[in-house]
Amino acid sequence: MKILVIGGNGTIGNRVVSHLKSENYEVIIAGRSSGDVTVDMTDSNSIAAMFDTVGNLDSVVSIAGEAKWDDFENLSEEDFYVGIKSKLMGQVNLCRIGIPYLNPEGSITLSTGILADDPVAKTTSAAMVNGALHSFVKALALELKDGKRVNAVALGLVEDAYEKYKAFFPGHNPLPTPRVINAYIKAILGKNNGEVIRDY
Numbered sequence: 001m002k003i004l005v006i007g008g009n010g011t012i013g014n015r016v017v018s019h020l021k022s023e024n025y026e027v028i029i030a031g032r033s034s035g036d037v038t039v040d041m042t043d044s045n046s047i048a049a050m051f052d053t054v055g056n057l058d059s060v061v062s063i064a065g066e067a068k069w070d071d072f073e074n075l076s077e078e079d080f081y082v083g084i085k086s087k088l089m090g091q092v093n094l095c096r097i098g099i100p101y102l103n104p105e106g107s108i109t110l111s112t113g114i115l116a117d118d119p120v121a122k123t124t125s126a127a128m129v130n131g132a133l134h135s136f137v138k139a140l141a142l143e144l145k146d147g148k149r150v151n152a153v154a155l156g157l158v159e160d161a162y163e164k165y166k167a168f169f170p171g172h173n174p175l176p177t178p179r180v181i182n183a184y185i186k187a188i189l190g191k192n193n194g195e196v197i198r199d200y
């Protein structure tokens with residue numbers, strides 16, 4: 001099984017990739033500044049070039065995408081476009097451009113997060129983008145052919161990022177790494193389609 005992981009060197013991505021490699025899956029890592037192939041997910045041409053380079057795949061896993069965090073009163077229109085261009089349209093374009101490269105029964109897994117349902121302060125942009133992706137995944141699943149699937153993984157604050165972000169998430173419990181990995185494994189190897197796989 002050939003799996004492309006965009007963001008495979010990131011905090012969550014490297015855990016998922018290590019697990020997949022330990023299970024002997026063929027994994028290709030894509031990232032903005034490192035990886036087997038580089039890609040800027042805010043740029044459709046870069047995404048198209050990445051798929052051209054890696055060829056057909058059984059699974060595309062996106063564990064990447066950014067949004068600007070700040071008090072709502074500080075966020076400009078341009079600041080909102082950071083999340084729209086990166087996490088939202090970056091992942092929409094991974095589907096739009098990547099689906100033809102998926103083998104039959106192949107899947108795409110996107111990453112969203114807890115903020116869609118349980119936002120904290122400074123996350124109007126990030127929460128909005130996550131919620132939009134949840135609706136997108138449900139609608140896209142209705143149109144996929146050849147047994148292809150699409151899902152979103154929505155996790156709480158992961159234990160590897162807990163120290164960095166805990167001040168933003170008072171009272172939240174860090175999500176243990178085995179549960180982080182398993183949410184992605186469920187999306188990649190399960191039969192789920194059009195689902196938001198939540199763990200928080």
Ligand SMILES: NC(=O)c1ccc[n+]([C@@H]2O[C@H](COP(=O)([O-])OP(=O)(O)OC[C@H]3O[C@@H](n4cnc5c(N)ncnc54)[C@H](OP(=O)(O)O)[C@@H]3O)[C@@H](O)[C@H]2O)c1
Binds near residue numbers: 111
């Ligand atoms: N951390 C958490 O607790 C948590 C919880 C729920 C959801 N999430 C979501 O999960 C995703 C990954 O989170 P993370 O904590 O693992 O982030 P991270 O450590 O910052 O890693 C992000 C990865 O994505 C890549 N990336 C970023 N922008 C890119 C772009 N424009 N084009 C291509 N690659 C790009 C980065 O590559 P470079 O390093 O080369 O830039 C990096 O490998 C994010 O969307 C985040 O919102 C995170």
